[in-house]
Amino acid sequence: METPIESVSRVIRQRKTLKVFADEPVAEGLDPHVVEALIATAGWAPFHFPAANVHLRGNTLNALEPWRFYLFDAAACGNLRKILLHEGDQTKIPRMLAAASAMILVTWLPHPSKTGNNQLFEPTQINMEHIAATSAAIQNLLLAATAREIKTYWSSGGRLGKPEQMKTLGIPSGEILLGSVFLWTENFTDLPTTTGKMRQKRSPISQWSKWVEVPKPA
């Protein structure tokens, strides 16, 4: 019988990037209740600061969490794929949308810039921690999916994160895409797949962690 410690460790190690490509829509949808259960688990991520008021006023999604999750079922993935193809998208995204059982766009909510410069967002402590919290929520989502044997891919999202694209999807301006998470439930033995290019490049923990010795104060 697996202990909770073993279960957590297994699921974390089992989480693995998988990209699946199809030329035509092939995926059966994922039960919306399952998607919502995954999101509910994701939302238990830690977060340090509330989102700025500018993101709460006048928006249907007005929670103080610094992240937003936009859920696409297989039908929505299919329609989005058609829109992208119509726009001439030659990236791998339309082919992944054809294979996805669901896709989730995860944005984070930057604090408004005080300097008014052209940066995507201001490099402040709060913004750093908003990104960190949203990343933790995405990782929760990946782990919750993995525990249900749903395969996942956290993509930067490419053109899905462009302001004009987000606008057409009803995502408020000012939000920044942190991840486009693809969920795959089918057994795609006949479809091309790839894994993450960094998967096998992990280093031993001694190369990225060390015990810190603090001399005893005199």
Ligand SMILES: Cc1cc2nc3c(=O)[nH]c(=O)nc-3n(C[C@H](O)[C@H](O)[C@H](O)COP(=O)(O)O)c2cc1C
């Ligand atoms: C913030 C973030 C963005 C990512 N974006 C992409 C992406 O756009 N394209 C891609 O091929 N992989 C992307 N990945 C997945 C990584 O390539 C993958 O995690 C890495 O190769 C390690 O493989 P593993 O997830 O199987 O451990 C992204 C991962 C993270 C954390």
